[in-house]
Amino acid sequence: MGHEALRMMDRKKKDAVRVILICNAILISLLELVIPIPIPLPGVKLGLGNIITLVAVAFLQIQDVLIIVVIRCIVVALLSKGVTMLIFSLSGGLVSAAVMWLVYKYRPNLLSIKGISVIGAVTHNITQLGVAALILSEAMMVYYLPVLLITAIVTGLITGTISELTIAEVKKRHILP
Amino acid sequence: MIALVVMVLMHDRQSVFFIILVYLALATLVLPSTPRFVVKNLLAFGGFIVFPYLCALTFAGCMHLLVLHTFGWSQIFTPQIATRLLKIFLVWYSLNLYFFTTPLDTLLSLLDQSLRPLRRVGVSATHTLIILKCVLLEIQHSLDAFQRNMLAQAREIFRATEHSFKTKLQHIAGSIAGLLADSLQKVNEIQDLLQQTRIENDYALKITGKEVLSILSVGLLFCCICFFES
Numbered sequence: 004m005g006h007e008a009l010r011m012m013d014r015k016k017k018d019a020v021r022v023i024l025i026c027n028a029i030l031i032s033l034l035e036l037v038i039p040i041p042i043p044l045p046g047v048k049l050g051l052g053n054i055i056t057l058v059a060v061a062f063l064q065i066q067d068v069l070i071i072v073v074i075r076c077i078v079v080a081l082l083s084k085g086v087t088m089l090i091f092s093l094s095g096g097l098v099s100a101a102v103m104w105l106v107y108k109y110r111p112n113l114l115s116i117k118g119i120s121v122i123g124a125v126t127h128n129i130t131q132l133g134v135a136a137l138i139l140s141e142a143m144m145v146y147y148l149p150v151l152l153i154t155a156i157v158t159g160l161i162t163g164t165i166s167e168l169t170i171a172e173v174k175k176r177h178i179l180p
Numbered sequence: 181m182i183a184l185v186v187m188v189l190m191h192d193r194q195s196v197f198f199i200i201l202v203y204l205a206l207a208t209l210v211l212p213s214t215p216r217f218v219v220k221n222l223l224a225f226g227g228f229i230v231f232p233y234l235c236a237l238t239f240a241g242c243m244h245l246l247v248l249h250t251f252g253w254s255q256i257f258t259p260q261i262a263t264r265l266l267k268i269f270l271v272w273y274s275l276n277l278y279f280f281t282t283p284l285d286t287l288l289s290l291l292d293q294s295l296r297p298l299r300r301v302g303v304s305a306t307h308t309l310i311i312l313k314c315v316l317l318e319i320q321h322s323l324d325a326f327q328r329n330m331l332a333q334a335r336e337i338f339r340a341t342e343h344s345f346k347t348k349l350q351h352i353a354g355s356i357a358g359l360l361a362d363s364l365q366k367v368n369e370i371q372d373l374l375q376q377t378r379i380e381n382d383y384a385l386k387i388t389g390k391e392v393l394s395i396l397s398v399g400l401l402f403c404c405i406c407f408f409e410s
Contacts, residue, residue, distance in 0.1 A: 018311055019370035023363045025315045030326045031356060037334045038352070045227035054356060074308065078315050081287070086279040087272045088224060135232060138268060141261065146239035147232045161349070168353030169360070178361045 020179075021067065025075045028055035032079075040158070047154045050124065050162055052079075056096070057120060057166040060104045062179045068104055072096040090138075091131045099127035116170060120163025124155035197266050203401045204273055211281045221276055225269055233265070288313060292379045310377050317373065322363075330355055 032052040040049055052075060059068045076096050080089040103123040106114060114122065128151040136144040173179050208218060279287065288309055295305030337343075337351045 015371050015374060016367060018307075018374055019367045020364070022311055022314045022318060022370050022374070023360075023366065025311075026318045026322060027356075027360060027363055029315070029319055030322065030330075030359070033326065033331060034334050034352065037331065037338050039338070045223075045231040058360070070308070070311075074312050074315060077312060078319070081279075081284065081316070082319070083220075087275050088228065091228060132232070135229065139229070139233065139261075139264060141233070141236075141264075143240050144232065144236045146243070147236040149239075150235060151232075164346070164349050165353045165356065168350055169356045172354060172357030173360060176357065176361055178357065178364055 017067070021071055021074070024055050024059060024071055025078065028052040028071070028075050029078060029082075031055060038161075044150070044154060047158070049158050050127070051165070053099075053120070053123060053127075053162050054166045054169055056100050057103065057116060057123070057162070058170055058173060058179070060100065060107050060119070061116070061170050062173070065101070065104050065108075068100050069097060072100045091134055094134050095127040095131040098130040099123040102126045115163075116167040117160060117163035120166055121156055121159035124159030124162070125152060128152065128155040197263075197270060199401065199404050200270055203397070204270065204277065207277060207397075211277065217276075217280055221273055225272055229268065229272075230265065284316070288379055306379055309379050310374060313377050313379065314370065314373050317377070318370065326359075330359060 029052065031054055032050075034051050035049050038049060038051070040047065055075075056068065056072060059071050063071075073093065073096075076089060076092040079092065080086045100123070103119050103126075106119050106122055129148070132144055132148060132151055136142060292306055292309050295309075298305050333355060334352060337348050340348075343351075
């Protein structure tokens with residue numbers, strides 16, 4: 004099933020698929036406890052939950068992708084009881100998901116899934132830094148950008164590699180519509 | 181909570197922040213929070229705000245050194261910035277303490293009622309909150325199995341020394357695809373769960389003993405601040 008088939012899918016089934024993808028995104032992010040981060044810095048995460056965002060980008064429509072990101076961020080904030088983190092995760096998640104979807108949809112031959120993942124990670128970090136700069140009312144935060152860009156490239160490549168393989172598997176097994 | 185946040189935002193004196201900090205410490209002790217919650221908050225604030233800020237500050241200092249040949253911390257790290265960091269921490273902690281000590285159903289019901297006006301523009305918050313509640317239920321349901329199977333499997337994969345990092349990632353990707361395939365078999369089950377799930381519609385501003393006590397404590401805090409200010 005492609006985008007067209009998903010559009011035909013009735014609302015209840017679509018909601019059920021959303022629930023399943025969000026649950027998987029949250030569960031997959033637990034794998035971060037196992038996979039070593041090449042650049043261990045405070046606040047730097049692999050962002051394995053983005054694998055599901057990339058799977059959603061590859062198979063679903065923009066509104067589905069954004070709903071998945073919004074609900075995932077809220078659930079993680081509620082479960083981790085760190086609601087103030089929501090402002091960072093939501094802003095970064097939404098902007099990066101939208102950028103990845105646009106690149107995948109309108110420039111499909113320009114970048115591989117790995118490249119799109121790196122673009123997403125870079126956008127995510129830039130957005131979060133922008134939000135931090137706004138909260139602190141301090142433009143000096145820009146000086147931290149090079150560190151974030153390097154970590155985004157590394158983490159984006161790792162999640163991109165897993166996502167590329169996962170999407171290939173999903174396509175091969177006809178798992179998603 | 182709102183009164184506390186407003187108090188933090190309205191003042192700039194460090195003595196006032198100290199009083200609020202003491203109040204929050206007492207509230208942490210009285211409310212059913214855990215030491216883990218406090219440590220997690222401190223670490224999160226340190227990791228997401230303080231560490232990047234200090235790094236940015238160091239890089240800015242280095243640039244200062246390169247351009248002006250002086251490394252003046254005092255010109256970069258001003259008392260205003262320290263006050264702002266403290267202010268952000270107090271707001272951050274107050275909000276987290278509120279959400280940590282409020283039951284999830286009450287929060288969902290409160291969100292449902294607060295977002296009800298969105299229906300006028302065709303957005304159903306209730307529908308989204310039902311999906312959210314289903315996700316929470318389903319996660320609790322599948323977490324144990326995930327930890328027993330996939331997490332243990334991933335641990336084994338990354339413990340093995342004979343495979344390259346890329347091979348390990350390939351194994352993980354295969355497992356994730358398997359997880360997706362298995363979970364998508366449950367579409368009908370999740371549809372039933374979605375149909376059965378309801379958002380409690382009974383949120384009301386109740387004035388119980390606890391609420392009276394918390395209002396009185398905030399009043400007392402306000403009096404303390406006024407006293408110190410004068």
